[in-house]
Amino acid sequence: MSDVLVNEIRRGFYLDSVALMRLSREVAGAEGVIEAALMMGSPSNLAIMRDAGLIEAGCDARPNDLVLGLRARDAAAAEAARALALEGLDRPRASAAAEDWRPRSIAAATEALPAANLALVSVPGDFAATEARRALGRGLNVLMFSDNVALEDERSLKLEARERGLLMMGPDCGTAILNGTPLAFANRVARGAVGIVGASGTGIQEVSCLVSEAGRGISHAIGVGGRDLKHEIGGITTMMALELLDADPATDRIVLISKPPHPEVAAAVLDRIAQSAKPHVVCFIGADPMDLPPGATQAFTLHEAAEMALDGARIGAGFSPDAAPRDMQGERRAGRIEGLFCGGTLAAEAQIVLRRAGRNPVSNAPVPGVAHVGDGAAGDRVLDLGADEYTRGRPHPMIDPSVRDEMLARALGDDAVGAILLDLVIGFGAHDDPAGQTAEVLAAHAGPRPPVVASVTGTAADPQDKARQAATLRAAGIVVAPSNAQASALAVTLAQTARAEAAS
Incomplete structure (x- = not known):
């Protein structure tokens, strides 16, 4: 049975991009949905949806129209997802009272x-x-x-x-x-x-x-x-x-x-x-x-x-990126570092740390002196999953960390990976529980895996609570460093120690 494509156009209907990304994530996660997006009908957005196979030929949406595009495995799943999307679009209007009036200009x-x-x-x-x-x-x-x-x-x-x-x-x-x-x-x-x-x-x-x-x-x-x-x-x-x-x-x-x-x-x-x-x-x-x-x-x-x-005060003074924690989980193995990042500058910082340690990272968003991942160079991979090639028609991974779920699952089972490096960015606008999402991917993995190192960018006062996010990661067997740079340095230690052990 072939996939079912559904388009819905709401004329003259506007929601901001963050609200649409969140609703897109909700619809895309519905049972039987392959991919979904809700976007305003600007030429650039229509091009994104067209490239993703989410709009039919001849779509006549105008820039001030809202467009729903979804592909599902069968007609029943498509109709259920369509109903979910329309319910989400109506939600703000259905709950709006007279005193909640909002200006439109x-x-x-x-x-x-x-x-x-x-x-x-x-x-x-x-x-x-x-x-x-x-x-x-x-x-x-x-x-x-x-x-x-x-x-x-x-x-x-x-x-x-x-x-x-x-x-x-x-x-x-x-x-x-x-x-x-x-x-x-x-x-x-x-x-x-x-x-x-x-x-x-x-x-x-x-x-x-x-x-x-x-x-x-x-x-x-x-x-x-x-x-x-x-x-x-x-x-x-x-x-x-x-x-x-x-x-x-x-x-x-x-x-x-x-x-x-x-x-x-x-x-x-x-x-x-x-x-x-x-x-x-x-x-x-x-x-x-x-x-x-x-x-x-x-x-x-x-x-x-x-x-x-901070006038030189040390951050994470009790954490040593030069030694593996005693309670670290994962199989020590020689191999590359696989960095899967939501934050583009955090990915850049990881490249700097790896280069300083004498390693040769490659990236889809390389800093000066680092090779592009598509140029055939071998080495540690540091991927910015917020780049356009990963987010076209999809929410940013800070909003929807499931963007990296499949890549994380593959890295966990890849014998060539010696350590996995992750960032979690919390705060206003970010996913409600990125640590829980990541923990689910690790829980679904069977068999040996490399060590996983992460950092959480956020504070205890954030809605997600940095301490609670870190505790969820640790419970899943992930080592949590005080900063992204320290997480990157620990990943280097793990990879280089395992290589030295394998060579001895």
């Missing part, structure tokens, strides 16, 4: 809340620039969660924001913490005197959580979007964020996190840092050693950046 929102000073834009990329411009025109700072926005639009918006004295965070800004308020994918951290500027969402999350869990806190964490430090943009928002934190009396030191910027942009940023009397930590993941101005120090990993922000 920037204009209506500012009229209802005239004291507001920030708009969070999470609409399809084709419309995001227009909505951001409307928000700027009304005197609002903007956090743009949306991606797929043209570079020329990003630059234009940031120039306009600068002229108006407003912050334009994004596009593709996944994390910010402003005045103690976590926005998008962020964590509930303690208030304190450490300010963060980041072109990396998970980089901000890791550093802010490590600092908070170590007893200090965050004044503000300003996300700038992943492209802000490109030559075409010139670091417009980064420079503004540095100036704001430099002038903020509640901030006594500043951490800057990014992939290596364009050289001209890096020079301009360092010139701005040189004008400040506050200490700065510069963490350009994958960059070579740099000449920094007085008062600035370079961190090569997120772990190092957090420790420098």
Whole structure:
């Protein structure tokens, strides 16, 4: 019997991307469903669904229409999944009372809340620039969660924001913490005197959580979007964020996190840092050693950046990445390290740790000096499962960690794998129980397996509770390290010790 494809179009119906991702995950997990997605009908989204085989030829959805596409094993499963999706779409409207009225435009929102000073834009990329411009025109700072926005639009918006004295965070800004308020994918951290500027969402999350869990806190964490430090943009928002934190009396030191910027942009940023009397930590993941101005120090990993922000206090001082824990489960075997990551910057940090240890990782998102996994090079594999090739038509693994379930199951049974390395990112917007999901995969595995090492990016105050997540992982036989860098270092120890033992 052939698969059954179902399409449903809701004309003029909008839900934000995070809500649609969550509902997509719910429908995709229904019995008999092969794949499912709910997306707004923008050209880019329709292309994604078409590539995934989730829409019929001739689909006439318009950009302001919501599209359901699902493939199921039979007609009964398809109809049940369709009903589940429609129920989910109706849920917000069915529960909405008159007092729960929500505005449908920037204009209506500012009229209802005239004291507001920030708009969070999470609409399809084709419309995001227009909505951001409307928000700027009304005197609002903007956090743009949306991606797929043209570079020329990003630059234009940031120039306009600068002229108006407003912050334009994004596009593709996944994390910010402003005045103690976590926005998008962020964590509930303690208030304190450490300010963060980041072109990396998970980089901000890791550093802010490590600092908070170590007893200090965050004044503000300003996300700038992943492209802000490109030559075409010139670091417009980064420079503004540095100036704001430099002038903020509640901030006594500043951490800057990014992939290596364009050289001209890096020079301009360092010139701005040189004008400040506050200490700065510069963490350009994958960059070579740099000449920094007085008062600035370079961190090569997120772990190092957090420790420098803590005046050198050690994180995870009681944990030794140089020795296997006595209660570690798994078969000691020579083989490669298999890194399966939800966070792109955490995957980059793992590559740095592996390279420092003399290993030769490959990755689908390589840092400078690391080979691409598709180029035929052998070595440890560090995969960013949040990259486009794994998320086209599917929720991000921070929202739905089942994206890596099948890959984890294969790695557990692969004799060529000497250690498995995982990250779990919790907080607002993330999956309710990623540790439980991971534990289920290990429970379903029969036979010998390699050791599994993980870290949890989050805090005890997060909805998922970092301590509870770590306890679930340990109960499943997973070694939990205090940070992603320490987890990566332990994976190196396990792989290299097993290789030495096999050679003796």
